[in-house]
Amino acid sequence: MGIKVPEALTASHIHYDGEAGRAWAAGLPALAERFLDEWDLRLDGGTRHGAVALVLPVVRADGTEAVLKLQPVGEETADESVALRAWAGEGSVLLRDADPETGTMLLERLDDRSLADVPDVMRALDVLTGLLRRLVTHPAPEGLRQLGDIARDMLGEVDDALGRLAREEDRYWLRWCASAVAELVSEPGDRLLHWDLHYENVLAADREPWLAIDPKPLAGDPGFELMPALWNRWEEVSGAGDVLRRFDLMVDGLGLDRQRAAGWTFGRVLQNCLWDVRAGDDELSEIQLAIASALRVRW
Ligand SMILES: Nc1ncnc2c1ncn2[C@@H]1O[C@H](COP(=O)(O)OP(=O)(O)O)[C@@H](O)[C@H]1O
Ligand SMILES: [Mg+2]
CATH class of the missing domain: 3.90.1200.10 (Aminoglycoside phosphotransferase (APH), C-terminal lobe)
Structure with a gap:
């Protein structure tokens, strides 16, 4: 099943990072496929995104709902998993898994409403x-x-x-x-x-x-x-x-x-x-x- 990168997300990365941003966005489907496979996940519903991250609702092998969050590793984003681990879900979303090298995280699935x-x-x-x-x-x-x-x-x-x-x-x-x-x-x-x-x-x-x-x-x-x-x-x-x-x-x-x-x-x-x-x-x-x-x- 193909993963579509929302145009607005690609545009945002081009806006902030130029050609490097375009290349990063273009690589997202392959990156997502890699972690769906490595972490044994299946896609479950529509793509979400912010200005930076692609967020894919998934189901884990044990049947629990989660989201796969993909974002480039930068000064601001690099330590997201460190903070989430320290908070351990007390007032923040739970971290289920993380790959610091690619900036990929598996998170507890929350609601659409903010x-x-x-x-x-x-x-x-x-x-x-x-x-x-x-x-x-x-x-x-x-x-x-x-x-x-x-x-x-x-x-x-x-x-x-x-x-x-x-x-x-x-x-x-x-x-x-x-x-x-x-x-x-x-x-x-x-x-x-x-x-x-x-x-x-x-x-x-x-x-x-x-x-x-x-x-x-x-x-x-x-x-x-x-x-x-x-x-x-x-x-x-x-x-x-x-x-x-x-x-x-x-x-x-x-x-x-x-x-x-x-x-x-x-x-x-x-x-x-x-x-x-x-x-x-x-x-x-x-x-x-x-x-x-x-x-x-x-x-
Ligand atoms: N754990 C989650 N459960 C459900 N939706 C999420 C979760 N994390 C992020 N999202 C959705 O994806 C969007 C972008 O994620 P976010 O972590 O805020 O990245 P960005 O840095 O791009 O704002 C959020 O505004 C929200 O709609
Ligand atoms: Mg956000």
């Missing part, structure tokens, strides 16, 4: 925060990317990025975020962070009502975790007050120091902005600026 489908965003955020609270109680396993290193690298990039920004307002906010990070860089934290816990990365389940998927783990301060849930479902944010309501709900739910959490959130704004500038933008994103300016009163 927190993006929960109409009340504050209720969705409450669930997300409850999961995050459990996930970040774990100390980071040895060998993960370190927030301290990421922060130092970002600070090293700021001068060059400032030179590429056309508007004074953008330079102001880039400097603002960098100065917050400079104050915090010597205390980067040591918790196991998910880094990408937005609404679509929390799926409904049977074992627990909701479980986290898709970590891009690193070791650091939980304040660095808040940004994805601030800027996703942005259409439902009606102003600075709403940004603060989301931020405060998470800070209180996680028991964080408000100012430090604001500082690390500026760190995430900095990370996103440097990313955009590196990709050729000469203006900062409006959403990033709106979040930074809303949070100014918390710093």
Whole structure:
């Protein structure tokens, strides 16, 4: 039976990785066949995907449902299985098997429904925060990317990025975020962070009502975790007050120091902005600026 790679997934890999991305996507059917065979799986239902991964529902030889997740091995994705193993299914999807060399994983099958489908965003955020609270109680396993290193690298990039920004307002906010990070860089934290816990990365389940998927783990301060849930479902944010309501709900739910959490959130704004500038933008994103300016009163 042929495995079809969704066009949108191929397009996404070409967008991020050019010809290498196209080649990776083209190799997916063969890679999937290899692991269906090696892990004794049979396909069971329609293909799913995100911006990065191809996810195939499968049934294992013992009859249990699972999904086969295929993604390229990169800095962000390399340690997904390490984090899932550390969490051992407590608030996160269970890892059944992994091949670190190819970035292939066999995961517990969860529902189609995600927190993006929960109409009340504050209720969705409450669930997300409850999961995050459990996930970040774990100390980071040895060998993960370190927030301290990421922060130092970002600070090293700021001068060059400032030179590429056309508007004074953008330079102001880039400097603002960098100065917050400079104050915090010597205390980067040591918790196991998910880094990408937005609404679509929390799926409904049977074992627990909701479980986290898709970590891009690193070791650091939980304040660095808040940004994805601030800027996703942005259409439902009606102003600075709403940004603060989301931020405060998470800070209180996680028991964080408000100012430090604001500082690390500026760190995430900095990370996103440097990313955009590196990709050729000469203006900062409006959403990033709106979040930074809303949070100014918390710093
Ligand atoms: N364990 C799972 N059970 C069911 N569906 C899943 C599972 N893991 C991922 N998916 C589906 O595949 C999509 C992409 O997977 P994800 O791990 O989020 O990768 P990406 O990095 O591409 O976002 C998810 O949004 C979800 O619809
Ligand atoms: Mg995802």
